[in-house]
Amino acid sequence: MSKTVCIIGAGMGGLMAGALLVKEGYQVTVLEKATRVGGSAGSYVRNKRIFPAGATIAFGLEEQGLLDTLFTKLDLKVPFVLLDHPMDVVMEDRQISLYRDKMAWENELSRVFPERRQDVIAFWRTLQQISEAVYGVTATGVSLPIARLYDLGKLPSHAITHPRSMLRLARHATRTVEDLLRAYKLDTYEPLRQFIDAQLLDAAQTDCTEAALLPSSLALTIYRQGSFYVEKGMSQLSELLAERIVELGGEVITASSVTELVYQEKKWHVTSRKKTKHYDVVVNNAGVSFGPRTSHSESKEFAWGAFRIDALLSDAFWHQELDGRPLPFAMQIVPDKERTVLHSDGHGPVYVTFQPAYDRRNEHIEDEIMMTCSIHTDAELWEELSKEAYEEKKEIVAQAMFAEIQKVLPVEEYVLYSEAGSPKTYQKYIGKSEVGGFPLTVRNAILKPKSVRSSLPQLYIAGEQSFPGPGTLSSALSGSHVARAVMKTWPLA
Numbered sequence: 001m002s003k004t005v006c007i008i009g010a011g012m013g014g015l016m017a018g019a020l021l022v023k024e025g026y027q028v029t030v031l032e033k034a035t036r037v038g039g040s041a042g043s044y045v046r047n048k049r050i051f052p053a054g055a056t057i058a059f060g061l062e063e064q065g066l067l068d069t070l071f072t073k074l075d076l077k078v079p080f081v082l083l084d085h086p087m088d089v090v091m092e093d094r095q096i097s098l099y100r101d102k103m104a105w106e107n108e109l110s111r112v113f114p115e116r117r118q119d120v121i122a123f124w125r126t127l128q129q130i131s132e133a134v135y136g137v138t139a140t141g142v143s144l145p146i147a148r149l150y151d152l153g154k155l156p157s158h159a160i161t162h163p164r165s166m167l168r169l170a171r172h173a174t175r176t177v178e179d180l181l182r183a184y185k186l187d188t189y190e191p192l193r194q195f196i197d198a199q200l201l202d203a204a205q206t207d208c209t210e211a212a213l214l215p216s217s218l219a220l221t222i223y224r225q226g227s228f229y230v231e232k233g234m235s236q237l238s239e240l241l242a243e244r245i246v247e248l249g250g251e252v253i254t255a256s257s258v259t260e261l262v263y264q265e266k267k268w269h270v271t272s273r274k275k276t277k278h279y280d281v282v283v284n285n286a287g288v289s290f291g292p293r294t295s296h297s298e299s300k301e302f303a304w305g306a307f308r309i310d311a312l313l314s315d316a317f318w319h320q321e322l323d324g325r326p327l328p329f330a331m332q333i334v335p336d337k338e339r340t341v342l343h344s345d346g347h348g349p350v351y352v353t354f355q356p357a358y359d360r361r362n363e364h365i366e367d368e369i370m371m372t373c374s375i376h377t378d379a380e381l382w383e384e385l386s387k388e389a390y391e392e393k394k395e396i397v398a399q400a401m402f403a404e405i406q407k408v409l410p411v412e413e414y415v416l417y418s419e420a421g422s423p424k425t426y427q428k429y430i431g432k433s434e435v436g437g438f439p440l441t442v443r444n445a446i447l448k449p450k451s452v453r454s455s456l457p458q459l460y461i462a463g464e465q466s467f468p469g470p471g472t473l474s475s476a477l478s479g480s481h482v483a484r485a486v487m488k489t490w491p492l493a
Helices: 012-023 066-073 102-112 114-138 155-161 163-172 177-183 190-203 213-225 235-247 315-319 387-406 423-430 442-447 472-489
Strands: 004-008 027-031 043-046 049-052 080-082 087-090 095-098 227-230 251-253 258-264 267-272 276-279 281-284 305-314 330-333 347-358 364-377 415-421 459-461
Touching: 004 012, 004 267, 004 276, 012 027, 012 066, 012 235, 012 281, 012 472, 027 235, 049 347, 049 364, 066 472, 087 190, 095 102, 102 114, 102 213, 114 155, 114 163, 114 177, 114 190, 114 213, 155 163, 163 213, 177 190, 177 213, 190 213, 190 330, 190 347, 213 442, 235 251, 267 281, 281 472, 305 315, 305 387, 305 423, 315 364, 330 387, 347 387, 364 387, 387 415, 459 472
Parallel strands: 004 027, 004 281, 027 251, 087 330, 281 459
Antiparallel strands: 043 049, 080 227, 087 095, 258 267, 267 276, 305 364, 305 415, 330 347, 347 364
């Protein structure tokens, strides 16, 4: 007899779990509050154009990569462009380009950090070794914390064939990125710290002082594995998964927020705007609580919110160059110290991307460029403001972000449209204000990782709150861990 599964939230974690389960014969229903699937890796319509809700660069789509393996299992092919020069990071006194090619990358490190060239390259090569060990373990399908035998995945056989790699991981398990910097006497070398912090605040939600070395090593070096622009935007990943669920007999219901979740007589009673039904299993991918112990968000641990600007530029902007080089896909700009509003109301670099523009029918707009820019912020700073104070603050932060971009590129003369949004905007449309991810500290990532299993019967938790943590790739992996746990615990008769 088939088992029924309700997935709350059509983000990457929930959709991946749903697609893997429906492929095995489970009856899957996905309920999504928004009108479009994807969550933080989805999209929304503004000014008759499609803008990404959050993530813009994909990882793991290289052949036999972590995400490619999952999509291949589902017989899905993702259209993408491999980025050889995905990003530039603009610091106070220098600028560095990220390259996929290892030699080009080491040459760039030598150019940008000439004062400590040999130490920086030695540090980065060690970081790469640690990253490769982390990647190998992640590819085994291990899911932390290990509570069931199947949580190990293929880790035991990997450990037998890669003993030195495992020893390296054990040695670095409780170290931070700063610990590795200190080993190379680079912890006081401010230019390198500033670059690493800019990267980590986006990928690990904290700086090198607190960031766990193991997951951070992968975040800092994953560009050598490959980074990708998904054609028509990251939301295509979620839409492909949603379409696959429907093709295999499941259902994906949007604009159907869940209003009640009750466990009775070994079934979950789920009430939503468009559907009410009993299910054998529930997967919470919404990132919000529906009652005690239904979400990791109840722990009240700090997580970042985001302030962002969506803009359309004239396509004449494509002719801009940086020091004679073509524009990268994305830029991280460390704010000037005197730009105090971005250090008090915001945190970390201003993250900017330039992409082709598409209308609401997903048709390319030839004479426009889409620009998105965002910065981390404490969501609580926006909650208690009066309407007037809120609008004033929003305008001040937006102007400061534009000024930071303008110091690098003359974007303002090309702007056709722009609109800003704060954590309150995210709260209104997706039901939560904290969308920037929780910090990947040693405690969060290694010592106390959050399980995909809840303490409630037949209820699982997928997404950025669960191991392995923030990010689209990690959310997809959590979804695969959920699917495995459901299939092992609630097999089809």
